[in-house]
Amino acid sequence: MAAKLAVLAVVLALLGSASCQSGYGGGSPNPSPPSPTTTYPPAPSPPASPTPPASGLKVGYYDDKCPGAEAVVRDAVRVADAGIKAGLVRLFFHDCFVRGCDASVLLKPTDANPQPEMLGIPNLSLRGFEVIDAAKSVLEARCPGVVSCADIVAFAGRDASYFLSNGAIAFAMPAGRYDGDVSLASETIPNLPPPFADVTRLKAMFAAKGLDTVDMVALSGAHSIGRSHCSSFSDRLPPSATSDMDPTLAAELKANCTSATGADNTVSQDYRTPDQLDSQYYMNVISRKVLFASDAALLKSNDTRALVYAAAMAPKVWQNKFGEAMVKMGNTEVKTAANGEIRKVCGFVNNKPY
Ligand code: HEM
Numbered sequence: 001m002a003a004k005l006a007v008l009a010v011v012l013a014l015l016g017s018a019s020c021q022s023g024y025g026g027g028s029p030n031p032s033p034p035s036p037t038t039t040y041p042p043a044p045s046p047p048a049s050p051t052p053p054a055s056g057l058k059v060g061y062y063d064d065k066c067p068g069a070e071a072v073v074r075d076a077v078r079v080a081d082a083g084i085k086a087g088l089v090r091l092f093f094h095d096c097f098v099r100g101c102d103a104s105v106l107l108k109p110t111d112a113n114p115q116p117e118m119l120g121i122p123n124l125s126l127r128g129f130e131v132i133d134a135a136k137s138v139l140e141a142r143c144p145g146v147v148s149c150a151d152i153v154a155f156a157g158r159d160a161s162y163f164l165s166n167g168a169i170a171f172a173m174p175a176g177r178y179d180g181d182v183s184l185a186s187e188t189i190p191n192l193p194p195p196f197a198d199v200t201r202l203k204a205m206f207a208a209k210g211l212d213t214v215d216m217v218a219l220s221g222a223h224s225i226g227r228s229h230c231s232s233f234s235d236r237l238p239p240s241a242t243s244d245m246d247p248t249l250a251a252e253l254k255a256n257c258t259s260a261t262g263a264d265n266t267v268s269q270d271y272r273t274p275d276q277l278d279s280q281y282y283m284n285v286i287s288r289k290v291l292f293a294s295d296a297a298l299l300k301s302n303d304t305r306a307l308v309y310a311a312a313m314a315p316k317v318w319q320n321k322f323g324e325a326m327v328k329m330g331n332t333e334v335k336t337a338a339n340g341e342i343r344k345v346c347g348f349v350n351n352k353p354y
Pocket residue numbers: 083086087089090093125126127193194195196197202219220222223225226227228229230232269292294
């Protein structure tokens with residue numbers, strides 16, 4: 001609470017001095033206040049309303065095809081622990097960014113395809129697969145061949161966001177995706193942003209998926225939950241000469257990442273509220289208490305910096321924006337009956353080999 005007030009005080013002070021300035025000091029090491037061109041709507045926040053779905057996707061798609069399907073997924077997610085729930089939010093992102101939201105990330109290695117997406121380097125730390133499988137087996141027993149794995153991943157990402165935000169992030173997820181049958185580890189690195197990405201690269205990689213800067217900054221709030229392996233940010237720890245991480249956090253992380261056995265330890269992404277999907281992430285960006293260079297990079301261009309301050313100041317607006325951006329991400333390169341299938345088991349295509 002004290003930190004929140006401190007950030008607000010800083011923001012208000014900066015806003016107060018903004019009228020004396022001609023610009024926002026590109027290249028300045030100090031964060032500047034929100035730009036007047038920020039695309040977040042002003043408070044009070046509008047009611048949550050899902051972005052219009054891509055053609056073919058529909059809210060309530062399974063209502064007549066498999067009644068209660070979404071509740072089955074929600075029940076499977078509800079019983080998972082907070083870490084697995086975080087993993088489910090990330091799983092949806094990693095599915096959508098590689099070949100679209102088609103559950104290609106779930107396909108396991110086979111003789112015909114020994115290197116699927118899940119073995120790509122960025123995906124080795126994914127978790128939550130067992131929740132998807134648990135929901136799928138209930139749904140197959142109830143409505144065989146009806147509910148796609150891609151939709152289960154999308155519902156699970158939505159539901160994990162709901163639970164981890166204590167119900168504050170609640171939105172409808174359009175459905176009707178089909179499952180893909182191509183999954184290649186070699187496509188992960190070119191499509192998934194690395195933790196050392198600068199802001200230009202981040203914008204370009206999100207734009208390649210039809211997501212704009214507002215979506216990108218809103219979705220980055222997912223780094224208020226879950227964990228990271230130390231190897232993903234060790235270049236930012238002492239004695240790094242270039243890191244702008246808060247020195248106290250850097251020292252703590254250094255201690256937590258030091259391992260006598262050389263193990264790649266894990267730490268919470270959000271040092272304050274690690275299991276809450278909340279706007280604390282944006283406070284952490286402002287106070288330079290974030291793990292990745294890609295998080296810190298959001299302060300380094302005027303538009304992303306303005307959006308970070310807007311989200312920190314207006315959590316409800318960010319919550320709505322997060323839901324909208326998740327729906328938008330869920331529209332990425334969606335498959336249909338013409339180029340997809342409804343898998344029987346999420347780890348394998350229906351007709352092996354693939
Ligand atoms: C902006 C570009 C992004 C980069 C560079 C990035 C990178 C990373 C990295 C390196 C990790 C830690 C992996 C590990 O070492 O264990 C991570 C974790 C995570 N990311 Fe991102 N990410 C980005 C965007 C997103 C988005 C858009 C979402 C979801 C909407 C997301 C959700 C998560 C979650 C929830 C975790 C924690 C997962 C867990 O605890 O299992 N990230 N991310």
